[in-house]
Amino acid sequence: MAKFLAFGEIMLRLSPPGRELLMQSPRFDVWVAGAEANVVTQLARLGHDTGMATMVPDNDLGRAAITTLRGHGVDTAAIALGGERMGLYFVTSGAGLRATEVIYDRAWSSFAEAPSTAWNWDALLDGVDRLHLSGITPALGPVPAESALAAVRAATERAIPVSFDGNWRGKLWERWDSNPRAILTQLVEHADLMFGNHRDIALLLGRDFSGDAEDRRREAADAAFAAFPRLQTIASTARHVEHVDLHRLAARIDTRAAHVQTDEVVLAGIVDRIGGGDAFAAGVLHGLRSGKDIADTARIGLALAALKHSLPGDASLFRQADIDAYLAGGLDVRR
Ligand code: KDG
Known part of the structure; x- marks a missing residue:
């Protein structure tokens, strides 16, 4: 039985590789976040x-997040499947004098709508x-x-x-x-x-x-x-x-x-x-x-x-x- 229980949204973070800008890169690195x-x-x-304890959509995005957490040893039995979408966010990493920038794309996520x-x-x-x-x-x-x-x-x-x-x-x-x-x-x-x-x-x-x-x-x-x-x-x-x-x-x-x-x-x-x-x-x-x-x-x-x-x-x-x-x-x- 789990001892520490966290309650919150699991997200996917999409970042252009390295220090590239969002609009510059044709690729994203994808990380499980929250x-x-x-x-x-x-x-x-x-x-x-x-x-x-959270809710993710019953699709491959939600399942990938669960698999990642489980792979690190987190008990995922209290993760509900439901709702329409995974909360996403985009990060352009700072470099030198340039600040890190975050764009949220998480409205109506499964967790937010639960x-x-x-x-x-x-x-x-x-x-x-x-x-x-x-x-x-x-x-x-x-x-x-x-x-x-x-x-x-x-x-x-x-x-x-x-x-x-x-x-x-x-x-x-x-x-x-x-x-x-x-x-x-x-x-x-x-x-x-x-x-x-x-x-x-x-x-x-x-x-x-x-x-x-x-x-x-x-x-x-x-x-x-x-x-x-x-x-x-x-x-x-x-x-x-x-x-x-x-x-x-x-x-x-x-x-x-x-x-x-x-x-x-x-x-x-x-x-x-x-x-x-x-x-x-x-x-x-x-x-x-x-x-x-x-x-x-x-x-x-x-x-x-x-x-x-x-x-x-x-x-x-x-x-x-x-x-x-x-x-x-x-x-x-x-x-
Ligand atoms: O602390 C890191 C979090 O900010 C990140 O994982 C995404 O949960 C997140 C949020 O809402 O910003």
Whole structure:
């Protein structure tokens, strides 16, 4: 039975190979994507029991996504087949001074159109000991938002802890008459673990945090702990891999894991930065689940976030040996 269950949309990402522009290339690389799927994929690669609850169309696109997840060890029994289409997105990778660009083509996807009654939380949460979801699902529209709320309420009723990754996606919220703050606040109320920085917290609480960077992060964490009584841990990365901040309410411990190799990551060339936040989330979940203290947990999160930058596609697929080698600073060939 799955232990970590993620709820969210699985997508296909289409990217022109290399650094080409969309309009320039006659070809696409196709990757299975989706923030929540990326998290459970990495956790499965690290040996955890994971499952994914979602809906994909009953066609070869949906089946290819399922096969990929299953190949990485994710339990796909809770993936429903139905609806009309796979959510797609197109990525033109940044290069040099050119930013990475994302175009979503996911409206009316099977997942976005699934009614909230499609999810039987009694069955889906059976045997689960953590539910993970993100701010992407509620951004898809009022019905997915309702489903996300039903999911966290069902988890709380069963005393199953919830982790929530802010994953702000402005382009999605803009598409409908949404009130992100009201919805996200209700979701975070159920979470004991939140991935988000002071900007995410500012959005949730409708206030700004002033002062220098250090003051802002502490003030934001304190305000979030005060506003959301279930919250025990807040984790965030800064500038992708520069450092990680972990705040734990118990004994009010704050930890920062500094990235000693930021320059190396940049100099080595960023192969693909998409999915770095999901790799980080998986690392933190892995660290906490493995009984690591928060300093080690922060380092594992940081290691996976950094390693993800070396891998094309959205998913992070590393093993414990990769994390250990990275943390030991070894870029040697492992034989
Ligand atoms: O974090 C990576 C995700 O952004 C990507 O896999 C696609 O889920 C996705 C989204 O909604 O942007």
